Amino acid sequence: MRVQIGRVADKITGMLKIPPYGIVSVVNGTVRLDGGAMFGVVPKVLWEPLVDVDDHNRILLATRTLIAVDRVAGRVILVDTGCGTKWSKDKADRFGITTYPSAVPDALAKLGCRVEDVTDVVITHLHFDHAGGLTDWVEPGGEIVPKYPSAAHWVHRRHWEHAQRPASKDRPSFLREDFESLERARLLHFVDSEASVWVDGPFPGMSWYVSTGHTPFQIHPLFGAGDERLLFAGDLVPTSHHLRTTWVMAYDVMPLATIAEKEAIYGRCVADGISLAFPHDPSIGGVRLEGSGSRIRLGETLPLGG
Numbered sequence: 001m002r003v004q005i006g007r008v009a010d011k012i013t014g015m016l017k018i019p020p021y022g023i024v025s026v027v028n029g030t031v032r033l034d035g036g037a038m039f040g041v042v043p044k045v046l047w048e049p050l051v052d053v054d055d056h057n058r059i060l061l062a063t064r065t066l067i068a069v070d071r072v073a074g075r076v077i078l079v080d081t082g083c084g085t086k087w088s089k090d091k092a093d094r095f096g097i098t099t100y101p102s103a104v105p106d107a108l109a110k111l112g113c114r115v116e117d118v119t120d121v122v123i124t125h126l127h128f129d130h131a132g133g134l135t136d137w138v139e140p141g142g143e144i145v146p147k148y149p150s151a152a153h154w155v156h157r158r159h160w161e162h163a164q165r166p167a168s169k170d171r172p173s174f175l176r177e178d179f180e181s182l183e184r185a186r187l188l189h190f191v192d193s194e195a196s197v198w199v200d201g202p203f204p205g206m207s208w209y210v211s212t213g214h215t216p217f218q219i220h221p222l223f224g225a226g227d228e229r230l231l232f233a234g235d236l237v238p239t240s241h242h243l244r245t246t247w248v249m250a251y252d253v254m255p256l257a258t259i260a261e262k263e264a265i266y267g268r269c270v271a272d273g274i275s276l277a278f279p280h281d282p283s284i285g286g287v288r289l290e291g292s293g294s295r296i297r298l299g300e301t302l303p304l305g306g
């Protein structure tokens with residue numbers, strides 16, 4: 001069914017137009033994670049001046065949803081959903097979680113869409129800071145149901161399988177309540193491919209990169225097919241500070257693969273003029289890239305304001 005998307009989108013300032021999509025990056029909340037874990041072996045003396053650090057050594061991170069709207073096809077795509085609202089006060093305090101429940105609905109409204117118009121949700125991976133907002137309590141502490149019950153939910157099959165039986169290292173990052181109701185509701189659509197490759201996506205003007213360094217079979221949507229394109233970096237490059245190939249999170253299951261995958265992505269981005277969108281940068285939704293190889297650097301900030 002084709003969704004009737006209003007003409008308001010024409011008037012939005014800060015929307016990136018990458019035919020056939022209009023794209024915004026919405027901060028749906030914030031989380032605080034240990035700075036040492038976020039920067040791995042990089043010494044604190046290097047990263048501390050760049051970030052907001054609290055008394056517990058936790059740095060401030062945004063959780064972002066990318067919204068891509070193809071008005072002609074009637075397609076409204078969300079990429080990642082943040083931590084969501086299914087948190088006890090104790091656990092929310094432990095991770096410094098703040099959620100803005102109206103952020104995505106408000107951004108959709110500015111684009112002339114409703115929450116019910118969301119046709120697709122791309123789940124880069126099922127860690128709680130990306131998948132928490134896929135589901136919600138019917139009432140606090142009660143039944144949990146999908147938040148976008150008429151949308152197709154895209155996840156890599158082998159990542160889904162890993163999330164059912166995580167390794168001891170990454171088990172705390174997966175919360176079953178974030179995603180098990182999606183399976184019961186038959187909303188899952190699986191991506192099947194090898195890792196560290198570029199593959200066609202399910203829609204015109206969209207493809208995926210599949211990585212394994214941060215977590216097995218993370219998917220990274222690439223929007224656009226012409227001169228202008230945008231890649232959602234996911235947790236391969238969580239913030240603009242992680243652009244350096246060797247600034248890799250201690251959370252990563254295969255740090256050397258992360259470095260190789262960043263190099264592969266940057267090579268493609270520079271060759272094809274692809275920009276990057278970040279999932280966790282508190283102030284920058286996305287950037288163009290300049291330079292090449294290990295000398296890659298931040299270029300112009302993109303107008304992705306939601």
Ligand SMILES: [Zn+2]
Pocket residue numbers: 127129130235238279280
């Ligand atoms: Zn993350």
